[in-house]
Amino acid sequence: MAGRNTRTFGDLEPEYAAYADAAIGMIPIPFDKTTTWGKGADKGPDALLEASKYLELYDMETGSEVYKNGIHVAGPVEADTSEAMIEQGEAAVKALLADGKFPVILGGEHSITEGPVRACASAYRDLSVLHLDAHGDRRESYEDNPYSHACTVHRIKQSVENVVSVGIRSMDASELPSVREDTVIYASEVRRLATWVDEVVDELTDAVYVTIDLDVFDPSELPATGTPEPGGLGWYDVMGVLKAVARKRRVVGFDVVELCPDGSRPSPYLAAKLTYTFLSYIFASPLQ
Ligand SMILES: [Mn+2]
Numbered sequence: 001m002a003g004r005n006t007r008t009f010g011d012l013e014p015e016y017a018a019y020a021d022a023a024i025g026m027i028p029i030p031f032d033k034t035t036t037w038g039k040g041a042d043k044g045p046d047a048l049l050e051a052s053k054y055l056e057l058y059d060m061e062t063g064s065e066v067y068k069n070g071i072h073v074a075g076p077v078e079a080d081t082s083e084a085m086i087e088q089g090e091a092a093v094k095a096l097l098a099d100g101k102f103p104v105i106l107g108g109e110h111s112i113t114e115g116p117v118r119a120c121a122s123a124y125r126d127l128s129v130l131h132l133d134a135h136g137d138r139r140e141s142y143e144d145n146p147y148s149h150a151c152t153v154h155r156i157k158q159s160v161e162n163v164v165s166v167g168i169r170s171m172d173a174s175e176l177p178s179v180r181e182d183t184v185i186y187a188s189e190v191r192r193l194a195t196w197v198d199e200v201v202d203e204l205t206d207a208v209y210v211t212i213d214l215d216v217f218d219p220s221e222l223p224a225t226g227t228p229e230p231g232g233l234g235w236y237d238v239m240g241v242l243k244a245v246a247r248k249r250r251v252v253g254f255d256v257v258e259l260c261p262d263g264s265r266p267s268p269y270l271a272a273k274l275t276y277t278f279l280s281y282i283f284a285s286p287l288q
Contacts, residue, residue: 009071010276011053022070024279025101027092029077029112031085034148035260038226044259045076045106048275051268059280061243066280072101082111082147089115093253097123102282104275107257109226110137110149113211114156120253121159124207127252128162130200130245132238133213134187134229136171138178149258152211154178164203166190166241167216170229187231197244208245210254210278212238214271224267226260235270239277246281250288254278 008017009026016022028045035041057067077092079085089105093116096103105116110133121127131137131153138157142148146155153163157178169187171179183203185196193199215225218232245251259271282288 007049007073007075009049009052009073010055010057010067012067012071016067016070017072018070019072019074022072023102023283024069024071024104025096025099026071026073026104026106027077027089027096028073028106029085029089029108031077031079031108031112033082033109034111034143034145035109035226036143036150038260040260041107041109041226041258043261044108044257044271047261047268048106048256048259048271049073051265052272052276054269055272055276057276059277061277062280062284064280064284066276066283069283085112086115086147090118091115093119094123103253104279105253105255106275107255107259110152110211110213110257111147112257113152113255116253116255117156117209117211118159120209124252126205126207127160128164128205128208129156129160130204130208130210131163131165132167132211132216133165134167134169134215134232135213135227136165136168136175136179137213138175139172140174160209162203162205164200166200167233169231187233190233190237197241200241201244201248204245204249206250207252208249209252210242210245212254212256212274213258214256214267215258217270222267222270224260224262224264225258227258238274242278243281246278246285251282
């Protein structure tokens with residue numbers, strides 16, 4: 001709609017998008033400094049928000065309209081260095097939590113996850129992180145950079161003990177000790193284990209932060225990401241595990257990262273629908 005501030009989610013009317021009454025706060029972190037192949041994750045938040053204008057705001061599965069809780073999109077975190085971006089991301093999420101709002105962070109490359117996880121780890125004791133990704137992300141350093149998007153899980157394990165990874169199908173040999181410490185459901189296991197969703201839920205503590213690297217999806221469903229990997233999960237796989245976690249655990253925040261817009265509509269729309277549907281699951285849960 002011409003003239004409307006583009007930084008809203010779902011093209012919401014001001015009464016649902018204003019900060020004061022919104023239960024949900026979205027923070028764009030359009031950061032892309034360390035990605036190694038396809039560049040453009042800094043364009044992810046705007047593409048997701050633009051696509052969100054075309055969502056139908058009634059969620060059929062839960063029979064709910066989660067937008068009525070209010071969804072405010074904050075000004076973006078803009079930083080030139082990884083250190084500054086992580087600090088500002090942590091501060092922005094802490095401010096939302098202090099105001100009692102549910103944080104949703106829109107990336108950006110995967111390294112944006114560290115600040116929000118730190119903020120949630122200081123707010124919730126015994127926090128788990130559920131990590132959806134094609135990649136292990138457990139390198140200690142990549143291309144001589146410890147802040148690389150390939151190091152995210154290694155870094156967040158400094159503030160959170162329990163990380164559960166789902167969808168992994170590409171990693172470096174140096175990551176083996178780290179994946180052996182954690183619960184990892186590989187993409188191949190999603191295909192063949194009927195019980196994988198229960199296993200994921202069982203391994204999570206009560207409070208859970210979820211980080212969703214969109215390359216967890218098969219590139220046939222979501223091609224617009226910087227480092228696509230074949231053999232990925234489908235929409236119903238991802239939404240199935242998110243629904244179970246929303247119902248059985250307390251989700252305290254989540255991020256959606258590594259959308260690298262390629263000019264087509266399906267990927268940004270999938271990212272927007274994923275964000276909205278997950279919020280519908282979370283807010284329909286009696287635990288919320
Ligand atoms: Mn990845």
